[in-house]
Amino acid sequence: MTISTVQSPVLIHTIRDLRAWRATTTREGQAVGFVPTMGALHDGHLHLLRTARKQCDRVVLSIFVNPAQFAPHEDLATYPRTLDADLALLARSAPTHGPGADPMAASRPLADVVFAPSPAEMYPAGISTDVREQRGTFVEVLGVSHQMEGVTRPHFFRGVATIVLKLFNAVQPDRAYFGQKDVQQCVVLRNMVRDLLLPLTVVTVPTVRSATGLALSSRNRYLTPDQMEPALTLRRALVAASERYETGERRRTHLLKAAHAVFATEPRAQLEYISLAHPVTLAELDVVGQDGAILSGAFRVGTTRLIDNILLGCAL
Amino acid sequence: MTISTVQSPVLIHTIRDLRAWRATTTREGQAVGFVPTMGALHDGHLHLLRTARKQCDRVVLSIFVNPAQFAPHEDLATYPRTLDADLALLARSAPTHGPGADPMAASRPLADVVFAPSPAEMYPAGISTDVREQRGTFVEVLGVSHQMEGVTRPHFFRGVATIVLKLFNAVQPDRAYFGQKDVQQCVVLRNMVRDLLLPLTVVTVPTVRSATGLALSSRNRYLTPDQMEPALTLRRALVAASERYETGERRRTHLLKAAHAVFATEPRAQLEYISLAHPVTLAELDVVGQDGAILSGAFRVGTTRLIDNILLGCAL
Incomplete structure (x- = not known):
């Protein structure tokens, strides 16, 4: 041995x-x-x-x-x-x-x-x-x-x-x-x-995540135990929009609506923004085209600010 | 051979x-x-x-x-x-x-x-x-x-x-x-x-100069023959101030006065600025200290803009 x-x-x-x-x-x-x-x-x-x-x-x-x-x-x-x-x-x-x-x-x-x-x-x-x-x-x-x-x-x-x-x-x-x-x-x-x-x-x-799906971050150590659940809100919102994308949805309004709906169910999470942007120019998109998109966002749980993103139809 | x-x-x-x-x-x-x-x-x-x-x-x-x-x-x-x-x-x-x-x-x-x-x-x-x-x-x-x-x-x-x-x-x-x-x-x-x-x-x-003292520049080709004389004004002004420096003068007002006096004699040269600055920070100096100074300027002859400089008590 x-x-x-x-x-x-x-x-x-x-x-x-x-x-x-x-x-x-x-x-x-x-x-x-x-x-x-x-x-x-x-x-x-x-x-x-x-x-x-x-x-x-x-x-x-x-x-x-x-x-x-x-x-x-x-x-x-x-x-x-x-x-x-x-x-x-x-x-x-x-x-x-x-x-x-x-x-x-x-x-x-x-x-x-x-x-x-x-x-x-x-x-x-x-x-x-x-x-x-x-x-x-x-x-x-x-x-x-x-x-x-x-x-x-x-x-x-x-x-x-x-x-x-x-x-x-x-x-x-x-x-x-x-x-x-x-x-x-x-x-x-x-x-x-x-x-x-x-x-x-x-x-x-690619992002490394906890078993619950939370993107690992040095700032996660600021989260208290009861903040771990609302800290997942953005990930859930991005996944909800991504699922719409996978079923063929390309329109900004519809993709973002799916994401915002998740935030509406979690009052402990304060959304700052959700962006649907071109993967090279970061220009906001009305419709996701053949270059795909970066769907990303930032929000706060208590005083801790967290970010996450998901790629739609593209790689970095 | x-x-x-x-x-x-x-x-x-x-x-x-x-x-x-x-x-x-x-x-x-x-x-x-x-x-x-x-x-x-x-x-x-x-x-x-x-x-x-x-x-x-x-x-x-x-x-x-x-x-x-x-x-x-x-x-x-x-x-x-x-x-x-x-x-x-x-x-x-x-x-x-x-x-x-x-x-x-x-x-x-x-x-x-x-x-x-x-x-x-x-x-x-x-x-x-x-x-x-x-x-x-x-x-x-x-x-x-x-x-x-x-x-x-x-x-x-x-x-x-x-x-x-x-x-x-x-x-x-x-x-x-x-x-x-x-x-x-x-x-x-x-x-x-x-x-x-x-x-x-x-x-x-170090700057390469023509026999008359004009600093070589790609823009010198814009000068007409009758502009060659006024094109020397800044060089003469810088040398005049440098001569004051060499005899022990360290005060800004007196050094710049010597330079401005040369421009006063040449109406075909339009002075833009003369600077007496620290050689590292380029902060304007009231008195030249032990770090020395960069004495520099810009002026126009006709439509051609020319620059030149001289080092006082320092090297770059």
Whole structure:
């Protein structure tokens, strides 16, 4: 009987050390996969890492709570920062599961490198959550950043695009992995990679859900036990609309009516929006055409804001 | 007797072909220098190429008239596009001059690659000179883009930073060369490279001047013979202020007074601004401190707008 011992990832805090590690992989011709996160790792992140592990020679996980994607009134100060717990989770997670798992592969850590930089390392010009005070270089992806999540969070995708570009330049990955749960982020970053001619591939990985169907999210830990039921409302609404789509319905009004009907039955869930958008331009659709659509939404249960989405007739 | 034949650069139009060429240099461990231009090459550009040739194993010159750095009322349509003349100039220019020049080095072209992409290649989402119509990804360097040249050209450095970042991602140079003549551009791009954690070095190369002292510029060809004299006004004004600096003057009012006095003698030169700014933050200075200063300005002779600068007690 073999007891498999999972190796630990290398923990790197500075760009300089990261570049030195990366230079070695370049010399050895290794493909590098990259999973950027804000930490507070859950099984959704592990699924991204497992996908990267399968497709790449080396895997980098970054953990950085990015000030530029929080507004001054948002939860930057209280966002969970759990580096020790994250490293412990990685240390006990093997890349593959189940009785047929390859013991050699299982002895490698899910990530070869954990890159956990300081804010000063990522923002040499400093960083404020007040956009009016910000100095230095910022990236905007026009046309797909202002709608949906961008309505209530007008500088959110500017913050996301900027930090992801910095991380891409630091890590220089061949492939980068993002969860479909943050679907507008996936679209924004795909457009950014295309527009800026970045030499890498963006991979969108399907959302991981709890047994009840709740999309895994670091913010789920804010939910109290009695909020777990209303937290499923958006998922149920999206599935209801998707079932209409599967039976041939293509009209916006009818698809959204099915979704809104679910919210009407759950007073503990406050709907913010439901969007039916083109999968590349994110333009709202009156009728779903042959390119398909992203059906997505945001809502609150108590003070916790949750998002989810479902793809109708398309892939990302 | 040896007749030296200068080889021609490889002309590349697509990102794909450029990446294939670049992969070869990576495999061979060659350092790549990069000189981005809008074409209409003059001796200032050749000086950038000669500097790159000395410091790098391979040299890429790009020629691309960037729509995003022109305002709708500016000279995008009439900006000189002279690819054939540019290639001919390169073909007859050896990297080194003078009787002591190494004949082997002189047989290599100043640029190994000329990258001349189409607008569609550089702007996959399309591009309009009307900033309100622009879609896709744009980069802004906050804090150093709104003053000086940015006052009359509010989106200019957004356009410059965006295209240079795209070109950096396409070429992936180890070193990039810019002329000091466009001094604010040098500061903006240095800040961008620092902030975005780009793995390359920005090199600022001193301005090349005509025998009379006029800074070489592609726009000098707009000048009529009788405009050549007033075109020297800014250079004379900057030198007058610099002479005051050299004798110990550090006060803004006195330094600028010397410069303005020169403009007062030349009614054919319409001064737009003179700036005395910190060399890193571009904040206007009341007194030049130990970091030194950039003294710069813009003016018009007829319809032609010209810029120039001089460094006081600092290097870029």
